[in-house]
Amino acid sequence: MTSTSINPRSTSYEFLGPPGALFISLAVPITTYALYFGCSEEAGGCPPPDLQTIPDRVTLALSSPQWWKSLWDTEAALMYLGWYAFCVVAWAILPGAVIEGKPLRNGQTKKYKINAFSTFLLSLGLATGYIYRFGPESFTFLYEKWVGFVTASVLMSFVQAVFVYAMSFQDGKLLALGGNSGNFIYDWFIGRELNPSIGSFDIKSFNELRPGLILWALVDISMACEQAVRRGGFANVTDSIWLVLLFQIGYVADGLYNEPAIFTTMDIITDGFGFMLSVGDLAWVPFVYSLQARYLVFNQVELGPVATALIVGLNGTGYWIFRDANGEKNDFRNGRNPKHLTFYTTKSGSKLLTSGWWGRSRHPNYFGDILMALAWSLPTGFNTPITYFYVTYFAVLLIHRQRRDDENCERKYGLDWERYKEIVPYRIIPKVY
Known part of the structure; x- marks a missing residue:
């Protein structure tokens, strides 16, 4: 079987092609930031007061070098990198069954290590122990350094997308049927290689389930800790934020517990891994899906x-x-x-x-x-x-x-x-x- 027959050129575009891919690549990070600057204590409310002045304030911020510098937080970036490394190490050392995915069109079958739920339990256990030992004020850093963590996650998403795109040009790579158009922007966005891997480490399925999804749960816990500090302890935390934690952490736990089910989904079977999935997994999920918990920190609802x-x-x-x-x-x-x-x-x-x-x-x-x-x-x-x-x-x-x-x-x-x-x-x- 020739390389051309295994990896034919993509004949159609999704998302309106390269212009749409470029638009979404910019819109996703911008929206993630906008949901903070448009709904936060720093902004003055949700939405901020004096909506008619927002265009002027946005223009002023974007023209200010100091505002751009404020998006970067070295401590938050190092903490995020440490978190990602922790997830990789947990994948490597925690025990887990090995299952086979669906047969690929080149006749091969990938094997996947199943231990995302174990990583989740370990993370929750460490976070709980840390909060118990040092108090809820010790775990509010995700709320306090929100913008820095968003920037770190977006940067990690970009770097990974560039890395896997470059890897896809190595000999023997199986490309996604929809990601081999020949257009750099589109293929980088949609994902050129179907299953980018480093040895037995499958980058796509790892990102799909571990760093962003578990971080979403930890972000919610950090929001509850921030509210507990403000209200004098966990006993005084509002029922609304407990509901959000129960629902969202339960959803994360369910997805991770049923990890094998992901290997029958479109993301794994047909989609390549590019910026679309990386920024969705690493930035969008933990920092957009947790909006309700963050809102309830400064708008406390009973x-x-x-x-x-x-x-x-x-x-x-x-x-x-x-x-x-x-x-x-x-x-x-x-x-x-x-x-x-x-x-x-x-x-x-x-x-x-x-x-x-x-x-x-x-x-x-x-x-x-x-x-x-x-x-x-x-x-x-x-x-x-x-x-x-x-x-x-x-x-x-x-x-x-x-x-x-x-x-x-x-x-x-x-x-x-x-x-x-x-x-x-x-x-x-x-x-x-």
Whole structure:
């Protein structure tokens, strides 16, 4: 098999091609910073007062060398680098099963070490012990050095994207079908190599699950510590921030505990690893997804038992749909069908579920995700729309992913996909969309 047949040129673009890739590459870091400067104590509120003066203040800041220097924090950068190194060392030394991924188009099968949940537990244990020994004020540095940590994570994302792009030109590399366009900006952004690795260390799956996702949980804990310092101890921390911690850390724990499931996702199977995934994993997840917890530090909301119960119920419903739907899919892909679900067999021999959650919509797990995202935002109340950025963004992201998946399935199954859509007409939300 020739190199050209294994790694054909990409014939189509996503995200409007190179201009869209460049726009997103700039927009993601800018949005991450903007969500801080537009919703923080430093800015004066969420949003800041005197909105009409914001354009002038932005222009003044961008023209000030001192403002640009303020984005850098050497101590925060060293701490972030130490955190990343800790995750690598934990991956290397903690025990874990080794599983095989899906067969690749070159006939090979990658092996992955499964110990992300162990790394998570170790991290939580160390953080808990540190807080217990030195008090909550010792763990507020993530709140205090927020901008410095964002800068460090964006820089790490950029460096990794450049590194894996350069690596992809070595002989024998398996490229992503969508990342070999020949355009530098686009391929660097979307990911040229499918599975960039250093020995047995798979860079893509490592970044997907460990540094950013676990850091998200630690950021939330740091926000609770900051509120505890201000309110005289953990006993006085608001019910709203406890809910956010419960929901988000629980979500992280669930994802890491079910680590093997990630190796059947589009990110691992079809997408390359470039700036899109690196900045999403390392910067966007920990510092955007934790917006609600950060907001509740300086806008402390007491929900009361009734609102708390309703929000818990909404999150529980979303989690049930998300987990049960994913369980049905994973069981079926692994040759099990304990619920005796019906399915449609395509001409290629592939089987598509047509009952259970997957008979109600083609992406029922996304519906559960959206319900949980809404539950994570509701504890912040209704004084600002900014804290609902996450659920809005996440809904758009999932709709985009659904459309990508439908397009891939249409190419793969042809007329069979049209017949399948007649059986399961709804995309995400049953009876609605």
